[in-house]
Each structure stands twice: as C-alpha cells, then as structure tokens.
C-alpha cells in the first residue's frame with residue numbers, strides 16, 4: 001500500500017518562535033515514520049510583506065537548518081526551497097483562474113495583515129492563499145500539519161480543488177486530492193507571553209511576547225519571569241478566565257513531554273513563583289540540543305546546499321507530474 005502524503009511549510013521571515021516549533025515543525029518529526037513527507041521553506045510567501053533581499057537569503061538557509069535541527073531527517077523527507085520548484089508559481093496561475101475574488105477577501109489573515117501592512121497591501125498578499133493551495137495540491141497531500149491559524153487556508157485549498165476537479169476533471173479521475181489539516185490540540189495555538197488571548201507571532205513588535213528559538217538561557221529565563229500572569233495560587237488548564245495560565249501549562253507539558261494529567265496534578269497547588277523557574281528551566285533544557293544542532297548545520301553551507309538540491313529534485317519529480325496533469329485538464333496544449 002502506498003503511504004499517505006504530508007506537506008507543510010514555514011515562511012523564512014526570521015524570528016522563528018516557540019509557536020512555529022510547537023504548533024508545526026515539531027509535529028512533523030513523528031509523521032516521517034508512517035507518511036511520505038515533504039517540507040518546504042516558503043520563500044515566495046515571504047515576498048508579500050516588507051523584506052530585505054539579503055536577509056531573505058540567509059533566513060531561508062537558516063530555516064532549512066532549523067527543520068533538520070528539530071528532527072526532520074532529509075533522507076526521509078525532502079526539504080526544499082519553494083522558489084526552486086517552478087511548478088509552484090505555474091500552478092498558482094492556473095488556480096488563480098478558478099478562485100473567486102470574494103473567497104480571498106474573506107481570509108482572516110489577509111484582513112489582519114492588510115491592516116498591519118498599511119501602505120504595502122500588494123496583490124501577492126491577497127493571492128497568498130492561492131500560492132499556498134498550489135504548494136499543497138502539487139504534492140497531492142493527504143495531511144497538512146499546521147497551527148490553528150492556517151486552518152482557513154486549508155479549507156480554501158479544498159474549495160479550490162473541488163472547483164477545479166468539478167470543472168476540468170472527469171469524476172473518476174480528479175486532478176487534485178482533497179487535503180485535511182492536522183492541528184494539534186495542545187500546541188496548535190501557542191499564545192503571546194504578554195497577552196494570553198493573542199497568538200504568539202513573528203510580527204508582534206514586542207520581543208518579550210515570544211520565545212525565539214535562538215533565545216539564550218538568560219533571555220528565556222527573563223522572558224518567563226516577566227511574562228504576564230495573575231495572583232491566584234494553584235494552576236489549572238482550561239480556565240477561560242486565565243488564558244495565560246492555560247498557555248504556560250501547555251508549553252510546560254509539551255517541552256517536558258509529560259501528560260496533561262501529570263502536569264495538572266503537579267501544578268494544582270503551585271504559585272507562579274514556584275512554576276516560572278521550573279518552566280524556564282524546562283524550556284532551556286528542551287531547546288539547548290536543538291540550538292546546538294542548528295549551529296552545526298548552518299555552519300556547513302555545502303551540507304545545506306546538498307540537502308536542498310536533493311530535496312528540490314525529489315519535490316520536482318512529484319510537483320511537475322501534478323502540474324502537467326492540471327495543464328492538460330485545462331486544455332493547455334502539451335509542450336512540443
């Protein structure tokens with residue numbers, strides 16, 4: 001039996017944080033055993049907000065190194081740069097021509113980013129979910145492991161695929177498979193350290209709001225010490241009045257790999273004064289080996305290049321096949 005396919009990606013916009021790691025990248029690692037997995041540095045997506053070309057090259061390589069440091073095995077999973085596989089932009093155009101403008105206008109991230117980006121609301125920002133649909137559909141992905149904030153984009157991907165299949169494929173042989181999101185209950189939405197009702201985000205102007213994967217032990221300890229809490233003794237999951245408490249307990253649970261029940265019991269009578277140093281220590285201990293591996297990988301550019309070349313070749317083999325099927329379904333004349 002052929003394995004089911006998994007595809008996911010992260011933007012190389014710098015400031016990779018605990019939300020990206022716990023909500024997405026870390027969950028890719030166990031999937032490699034039972035699925036056919038592909039992981040992508042989505043550099044073309046990063047062009048839709050302000051960026052510095054020199055920094056973009058560097059952060060793209062760094063992101064590939066983070067994937068490896070977090071446990072993605074490039075032998076099992078092709079790691080590639082989106083812009084290296086031309087089929088992504090090619091398929092985007094075809095999908096643009098079946099996507100209704102009002103579907104894109106409804107996207108929550110577009111609306112939020114359009115407000116944040118003020119002067120720089122470019123066409124790419126609106127078209128971003130169509131590029132993401134192309135990323136997923138090209139690989140005929142069954143599952144897309146992401147954080148909660150990407151769920152709407154995957155629903156849109158399904159809508160685009162259904163419309164395309166309905167218009168251009170015969171019922172028995174659809175061009176695209178319909179993907180499902182894979183969102184973790186714990187970690188699917190890691191919240192800001194400053195406000196337990198807002199998600200941890202790369203674009204938050206306050207660095208205190210997030211733990212960056214490259215933060216030092218000292219920075220992590222200070223951020224946890226200063227992070228917003230309350231004056232109640234006894235820490236519990238799931239109290240809607242205490243979202244920051246639920247968030248910090250969840251982070252603790254995930255980085256210690258304890259069960260939710262064990263953490264609930266351990267922390268039931270605790271004060272913040274007892275819990276915060278414990279959380280900081282657990283975070284530092286969890287991130288230290290990943291940071292060490294990151295530095296090893298990124299200092300070897302030849303190795304990173306070889307991984308990306310191999311990843312590009314394996315990704316292209318799949319992506320080009322789907323692109324050709326979509327072109328043919330739309331009646332574009334075959335290349336001569």
Ligand code: TYM
Nearest residue numbers: 008009010011019020023024132146147188189190199200
């Ligand atoms: P990006 O680069 O913003 O985020 C990368 C991944 O991190 C998750 N994430 C979070 N998870 C939990 N809590 C948080 N606070 C948090 N913040 C971010 C995101 O959900 C995501 O899984 N559009 C995507 C990238 C993309 C993609 C794709 C993903 C492009 N093409 C194809 C999957 C498949 C994005 O901007 O993610």
